[in-house]
Amino acid sequence: MFDSRHVQTFAEVVRTGSYAAAARSRGYTQPAISQQMKALERAVGTPLFVRVGRKLRLTDAGEVLARHASGILGQIEAAHEQMNAITRLKAGRIRVCAFPSANAALLPAAVARITAHHPGIRIELQEQEPPLSLNALGRGDCDITLAFSYGGAAEQQIEQDLIEVPLLDDPLVVLLPAGHPLARRRTVELQQFTHERWIAGCLRCRGHFVAACAEAGFEPDIAYTTDDNLAVQSLVAAGTGIALMPGMVLSFMRHPKVAGRPVVPADHRRVSAYTLAGHQEVPAIRVMLDALRHAAAELRPGCRITHQ
Incomplete structure (x- = not known):
């Protein structure tokens, strides 16, 4: 696999016709351009340029890469933009699996809160009672699970790789x-x-x-x-x-x-949200967990908020 920066430099060498011109365009020294092209040739396993007098000529492999370079760079740029959109919460998807009364009592307020602040996020709701909902989370079928327990270590074993976010009693x-x-x-x-x-x-x-x-x-x-x-x-x-x-x-x-x-x-009964360890740092999952906490705090009548 080759470095996308090297592909960018390669495309600039092809466009300008020389290492010196590409160096001026990219703001590098000519030796730096030369080193990048050598690294790219090592990555692809064959020379990309040959010298004909004072000019560079593409090899057959170089011709192939030149035809695909703009597509490769375009896809990388598109991926970068999409990832930025997700990070900025302008896009993304959250899959939530909850038991019926949580789907009716907690999710509507949480979904409305997210939709108001982050309309680009798509939310998919599923319905399962625990422990089936927790199993779905472990399989990767959802990103967040809402489940309940009635207390006692023997009553519900939480897997080591799950993070519990208590919502309410x-x-x-x-x-x-x-x-x-x-x-x-x-x-x-x-x-x-x-x-x-x-x-x-x-x-x-x-x-x-x-x-x-x-x-x-x-x-x-x-x-x-x-x-x-x-x-x-x-x-x-x-x-x-x-x-x-x-x-x-x-x-x-x-x-x-x-x-x-x-x-x-x-x-x-204790009502909690669960996600896989580390996933609570994913921006869309983080805002959903925050929205669920807010919905739980607003829920009435008679539900006591659980504090840790």
Whole structure:
């Protein structure tokens, strides 16, 4: 592979017809031009010029390089301009994979913030629950993943090459039909619902829910299972069961016939953004992480910001 600077000098020698003229044009000494051409000839493995009297003549290899030199330099210049555009955040792409409620509650504000300040950045959104979303990040299928955990080292192992950016603590609430006797209370305890039918969510949420009920001293009667937040609220509103859900869901969707009551003792899930180690320095990824922090700080109701 040859040095692009040497190709630029070669093209100038071809244009001007001599090392001396190219040296004047490029602002170099003639020996410096000569050394660059020798280095280029070593790189390509064959002479590029021969002398005919006091003039330079291109060899066959030199003729080939001369035909391609402008294209090579043009592509390098185009690549340089595109990379500068990305660095200046006038272009680029960010692929974000998030769980459904984060896509609804956090991403819209973050995307709007980036679009307002950096309209050239293209944002692609994907939807996956953890741990599948974290696996997608590890495979390179996305640049940033939003995932949640319920605490405990055994509950979620974070790979060594992933960077975690904590966003917020999302408190859990019990969803009750508006006419439920306990809906009039400001807070509720899980053991107050030992004989209720329950609606469970995704696999990770269901696992935490069952463990929380066991700690409260009972095994829940799970009558329905669905990942659809709207379906959960509709089932609760219809009186078919109750549910333990993250408060984040109520920030963007609240059924008029459903009441959400915080659980005591307080319980929550931790919501974080993840990216591969080192990628947080990529300009577009950095501004997305900043936008997500801002969106998390603005999120209401009841989500507590996590500080490190």
